[in-house]
Amino acid sequence: MPRKAMVILTESMFYVLMALQCGEMCGIDIAEFIDRHTNGRVQIGPATLYTILGKFEKEKYIKEINVEGRKRTYVITEKGRDAYNAELLRLRQCIVDSDKVQSELERKV
Amino acid sequence: MKKQYKIGQHIYRIPPCPAYDISGMENWLSDLAEEGLLLMQDGFFAGVATFEYSEPRQVKYRLEAAQKETGMWSDDCGEPDPEQVELGKKYSWEYVAKRKDFYIYRSFDPSARELNTDPEVQALALNAVKKRQGTALFSSVFFLLIYPILLTRGCLLLTTISMGTWWMILVLLLAALMIVDNVRAFIYLKRIQKSLTHNGYYDPGSDWRKDAAPYFIRKIIKTALTVLLAFAFLQNLGMSITNEKKIPLEEYNGTVPFATIQDFAGKGSSEYTMTMMGLNMGFNTIEDKSDWIAPRFIEYNEHATVKNIDGKLIAGGLYIDYCELLNPNLAKVLAQEFYRLDKVKGVELADTPELQADYVIAYFNHLHFPTVVIKKDNIVVRAYFFQTSANYTMPVEEWAEIICDSLGNNKS
Numbered sequence: 001m002p003r004k005a006m007v008i009l010t011e012s013m014f015y016v017l018m019a020l021q022c023g024e025m026c027g028i029d030i031a032e033f034i035d036r037h038t039n040g041r042v043q044i045g046p047a048t049l050y051t052i053l054g055k056f057e058k059e060k061y062i063k064e065i066n067v068e069g070r071k072r073t074y075v076i077t078e079k080g081r082d083a084y085n086a087e088l089l090r091l092r093q094c095i096v097d098s099d100k101v102q103s104e105l106e107r108k109v
Numbered sequence: 110m111k112k113q114y115k116i117g118q119h120i121y122r123i124p125p126c127p128a129y130d131i132s133g134m135e136n137w138l139s140d141l142a143e144e145g146l147l148l149m150q151d152g153f154f155a156g157v158a159t160f161e162y163s164e165p166r167q168v169k170y171r172l173e174a175a176q177k178e179t180g181m182w183s184d185d186c187g188e189p190d191p192e193q194v195e196l197g198k199k200y201s202w203e204y205v206a207k208r209k210d211f212y213i214y215r216s217f218d219p220s221a222r223e224l225n226t227d228p229e230v231q232a233l234a235l236n237a238v239k240k241r242q243g244t245a246l247f248s249s250v251f252f253l254l255i256y257p258i259l260l261t262r263g264c265l266l267l268t269t270i271s272m273g274t275w276w277m278i279l280v281l282l283l284a285a286l287m288i289v290d291n292v293r294a295f296i297y298l299k300r301i302q303k304s305l306t307h308n309g310y311y312d313p314g315s316d317w318r319k320d321a322a323p324y325f326i327r328k329i330i331k332t333a334l335t336v337l338l339a340f341a342f343l344q345n346l347g348m349s350i351t352n353e354k355k356i357p358l359e360e361y362n363g364t365v366p367f368a369t370i371q372d373f374a375g376k377g378s379s380e381y382t383m384t385m386m387g388l389n390m391g392f393n394t395i396e397d398k399s400d401w402i403a404p405r406f407i408e409y410n411e412h413a414t415v416k417n418i419d420g421k422l423i424a425g426g427l428y429i430d431y432c433e434l435l436n437p438n439l440a441k442v443l444a445q446e447f448y449r450l451d452k453v454k455g456v457e458l459a460d461t462p463e464l465q466a467d468y469v470i471a472y473f474n475h476l477h478f479p480t481v482v483i484k485k486d487n488i489v490v491r492a493y494f495f496q497t498s499a500n501y502t503m504p505v506e507e508w509a510e511i512i513c514d515s516l517g518n519n520k521s
Contacts, residue, residue: 012227027192028199045226046197047173047214050190051234052227054176070191 009087012044016052017084020062020076027053027072056080114162120146122158123328125321128209129238129294131301133317135170138213140317142168148215153208171202171224172211174234178241179207197224210238232305239298246291253284262453264446266402266439270432274401276341283334286327355394358383358411363397366405367490368515370413370427373508377418384424385412392426402439407431414498423503425496429512432489437467444468444484447491451480462506464513471505481509485516 009017012034019025019033027049034044053074056062061080066073076084114120122141126133138148146160147168153159179187189212194204201221202214214224225231261268269277301311371381385392396408409431414424430447434440448456454475461471468484480493492512496502 010227010229012230028196031196031199043222043226045222045224046193046200046202047171047224047234048227048230049196050193051174051176051230055230055233070195072190072192 008090009083011042012048013052013056014084014087014091015042015044016049016056017061017076017080017087020074020080021084024065024073024075026074030074114145116162116164118162119149120160120162122146122160123156123325124158124208126317126324127290127294127297128211129242129297130317130320131172131211131311133320134172134208134211134213137317138170138215139168142166142170142215148205148213151206153206153213158206158208166217167219169216169219169221170205171214171216173214173224174231174238175207175210175212176234176237179210179212200224210241228305228309228311231311232302235298235302235305239295239302242291242295242298246288246295249284249287249291253287262450264450266442267446267450270400270403270406270443274403276338279334279338283331283338286331286334290327290331354398355391355396355408358393358395361395361397363395365395365407365409365431366433366488366516366518367407367409367429367431367492368508368511369409370411370423370425371415372511372515373494373503374415374417374423379416381413381415383411383413385426402435403432404435405431405433421501422498423496423501424498425494427494428492430489430491434487434489437484437487440484440487440489441468443489444470444482444491447482447489448472451475451491456480459505462509464510466513466516469509469513471509479505481505481512483509483513483516485513488516490516 015034015038016030018037019030022033025033027046030053031044031046031049034042053062057064057074059079060077061083062074062076064072065075124134125137128134141148141160143165145162145165147163148170149159149161173189175187175189177184177187181187187207189204189207197204197214201216201218202224203216205213205215207213225234257268258265272280304311371378374381383393392410392412394410398406398408400406407429409429410426412426414422416422432440432443434443448470451472451474456472456474457477459471459473459479461469462481464483466483466485469481471479471481474480474493476495478493478495480491482489482491490512492509494503494505494508
C-alpha cells in the first residue's frame with residue numbers, strides 16, 4: 001500500500017519542516033538548508049519545494065510572515081511542529097525496531 | 110525533404126497532444142529542440158506554440174502542475190511564483206511558458222537537478238489540476254446539457270424543430286466531444302497520479318506521435334463545429350431580429366394547411382380585410398419551414414376582419430403554430446410541450462371542446478387569450494384567437510372545430 005502524502009510526511013516534506021524548525025526562511029533558504037544538512041543526499045527540486053510550501057500553508061503547518069519583492073518568508077506553526085515531531089517519533093521508532101532486529105540477527109550468528 | 114529554416118526564424122506549431130499529457134508535451138518539445146526549434150518565451154497563445162529556429166541541441170523540458178488558476182484574469186496573470194522561478198534558475202531551469210494548467214520549464218544542462226524530485230508530492234500537485242478539470246467537467250455538463258434543458262423548459266422537441274434537427278445534432282455532438290475530453294483528462298490525470306504514487310514515475314517514455322493523429326482529428330472537428338455553430342447562431346440571431354424569415358401574408362404563394370379567419374366566417378363571407386398593416390411589427394406574416402423530423406412547421410399570424418353570411422363581424426388576431434411530424438408519437442410529445450411551455454408562463458384551464466382529434470386541450474394563456482392545442486395523427490396545432498369585434502365573439506368551440514376539421518385536408 002503506498003503512503004498517503006500529508007498523513008505520513010515524505011522525506012522532502014520532513015526536511016522542509018526540519019528547516020523551518022530552525023527559524024523563519026524563504027524557499028531558497030530552505031533548499032540551501034536541505035542541501036547543506038544532507039550533504040546533497042536529499043535534493044529538493046523547485047517544483048517539489050513550492051508544492052510542499054503551498055500544501056503546508058493550506059494545512060496550516062506553516063504560515064507566510066513576510067513578502068519582500070520576490071521573497072516570501074515562512075514560519076512553522078504549532079500544528080506543523082506537531083506533524084514534524086510525530087514523524088520524528090515514527091522514524092525513531094523505525095530505528096529502534098530496526099536495531100532490535102539487527103541485534104537479534106547478530107545474536108543468532 | 111526536411112524544411113530549411115533561417116536562424117532566428119519564427120515557426121508555429123499546434124501541439125500534438127493535450128496539455129495534461131505531461132510526458133507527451135515534454136518529449137515533443139525536446140524532440141523539436143533537437144531539430145533546432147526552441148519554444149519561445151510565453152510561446153503559447155490560443156493553442157498555438159511559437160518556436161525560434163536555432164542550432165539543434167539537447168534540451169530537457171519539464172511541466173509543472175500549476176497550483177493556481179493560470180488564466181489571464183487570475184492573480185499575477187496566472188504566472189508562476191517569481192521566487193520559484195528564481196530558485197529554478199539557480200538549478201538551471203528556465204521558465205518558458207504556460208499551457209493551460211501547466212508551467213513549462215527547460216534546462217540546457219543534462220545534469221540539472223530535476224524540477225520534481227518527489228513523485229508523491231508531484232502526484233499531490235496534480236490534485237489542483239484534477240480539481241479544475243472536475244470543475245470544467247461540471248461546467249460543461251451544466252452549460253451544455255442541463256442549462257439548455259432548463260432554458261427551454263424541457264421542451265427539447267420544440268427546440269429541436271425551431272433550431273433545425275441537424276443543428277441540434279451538431280450542438281449535441283460538440284457537447285459530447287467537450288464532455289468526453291474533460292472526462293478523458295480527468296481519467297488521464299488520475300492514472301498519472303496513481304503511477305507516480307505506486308511506481309514513482311509517470312511513463313516519461315511515452316510517444317506523442319502515437320496519439321497525435323486522433324488528437325488532431327478531435328481538435329479539427331471541435332474547432333470546425335464551434336465555428337459553424339457560432340456562425341449559425343449569429344446568422345439566426347440576425348434573422349430573428351430583422352424577421353427576415355417571415356413573409357407577409359400578401360406575398361406568400363404557398364397554401365396553408367389549416368383554417369384561417371376567413372374560414373371562420375364560413376361560406377358566403379364578405380368584406381375580408383387585413384388589419385394592423387404597415388406597423389412593421391411582424392403582423393400578418395408567415396414562416397413556413399421544413400425540417401427532418403418536422404417536414405412542415407408553420408408559424409402564422411393573421412389580423413383581420415370579416416363578415417359572415419349573417420352579417421356578424423368577426424375580427425381579431427389568429428396565431429397558429431402548425432407542425433407536421435414524422436410520426437404520431439412525436440406529435441403527441443410536441444402537443445404536450447406546447448402546453449407545458451405556456452403553462453410555465455401561466456395558464457387558466459378552460460372547458461375542452463369536443464373535437465375529432467387524438468388530443469385536445471383548451472386554456473387561456475398568460476395574455477388571457479383563448480388557446481387550443483390539437484393533435485391529430487401526426488399533426489399538431491397550437492392556436493389562439495383573440496377577438497376585437499364589438500358585436501360578436503365567436504365561441505372557442507366553434508373556431509377550434511373549424512381548425513380541427515381543416516387539419517389533414519390540405520386546405521388551400
